[in-house]
Amino acid sequence: MSPRTLSPTSSARSAEEVGRRVRRRRFGRYRLAPFIFTLGTAVLFGLFFLWPGVLGLSYSLTDYRGWGEPEFVGLSNYTDLFGDSEFYQSLGRTFVYAAFAVPVGYCLALAMAVALTTQRARGKTPARIIFFVPWLVSPIVAGVIWRWMFGESFGFVNYIIRLLGGDAVPWASNADLSLFVAVLASAWGGAAFNMLLFIAAISNVPRSYYEAAELDGAGSWQRFRYITLPSIAPTSVLVILLSSLGAMKEFAMIQALNGGGPGTQNRLIVQYIYETGFERSLVGYASAASMVLLVILMVIAIVQLRISKRKNAW
Structure with missing residues (x-):
């Protein structure tokens, strides 16, 4: 037998070793890409969400006004906030706005989606473009x-x-009519994205x-x-959740539409935080309000x- 001739056992071992090397290289390569993407997401989350949240929480415990050295005041901002009638008025108006804006936006988006998915419907492509344009418009x-x-x-x-x-x-x-217009504008602007989810x-x-x-x-x-x-149903829960959170954080559209007017009757909670922090320079107090929100x-x-989980369990 030639010395270079390999036995079946040694050939099998060599094949297994080659296979292990290939799998290791593939495994390492497949692990590297998810790690990089996860690391990038974690860095962005920490930079734009976690760090501002920690900074806001720290400011809420001080009397910071945008300049100078902040002085620690503990929970004083929170106790003053819970006794502030303007805070409750803005928060209550925000709940009223969300209570109307979310159902109207939900029904409008669902109606648009049903109309575009009906087999007998015609002109679906132009309708998709027309329905989607409002979402591209700045608030x-x-x-x-x-x-x-x-x-x-x-x-x-x-x-x-x-x-x-x-x-x-x-x-x-008229405060109620002004809020009604804001509800219509919100449903008009946000229905397109929810429509895509429903479609x-x-x-x-x-x-x-x-x-x-x-x-x-x-x-x-x-x-x-x-x-x-x-x-x-799962998509409906997602749409309602996103719409509720978006309505509670509404600012730009309301600010451009009526500025919270007439007067301050339609001032939402984010507008209250903005005016308190930037116009009155009570950054610590506004940070406490943002933490409550x-x-x-x-x-x-x-x-x-x-x-949603209970409904799925049923």
Whole structure:
């Protein structure tokens, strides 16, 4: 036998060693990319979320005014905040705004998604573009547009009402009407993104469900109620959660639309924090208000997620 001739056993061992080296190289390569992406995400999260949160919490325990050395005051800002009627007014108005804006935005986005996923619908491509354009508009620009449309003396809507023989509606001087316009503007601007989520969810519902229901004599409303809505329940929870958090943090659109007016009757909580921290230079006090808002948002998210888990368990 030639010395270079290998036995079957040694050949098998060599093949196993080569396979192990290849697997190690692949395993190391596949582990490196996720590690890099995870590290980058962790750095960005710490830089733009964790560090500002820690800084805000530290400021909330001081009397910092934007200059000079902050002096530690403990929980004094929080005790003053919980006795501030303006804080409660802004927080309550924010809850009212969210209570109307979230359902209106949800229904509008779902209606748009159903219209675009209907098999008999025509002109879907132009409709998608038209429906999606509002989401591309800056919230500040959207606020200016709706302010121009619903201005009392110069608004387009009142101009049409006058042409029809009616009286001008006090869209800006009436607090409830002003909030109504803000709700419409919010639903108009945010419906497109939620529409995409609903379209993806509805497209994943098996067509066999609708075909079987149609053979059983179910109408369009019955198919929507008993097939579509239960099938997209997880997406509905996600849309409601994101919309609720977004409504509680609304600032730019409201600021450009009515500035929290008339007066301060429609001043939302983020506007209150902004005015307190930047216009009144009470950075520590505003930081305490932002920490309270953070806790409220966390509670809202936890409650909605637990409700979703209970429904899935049923």
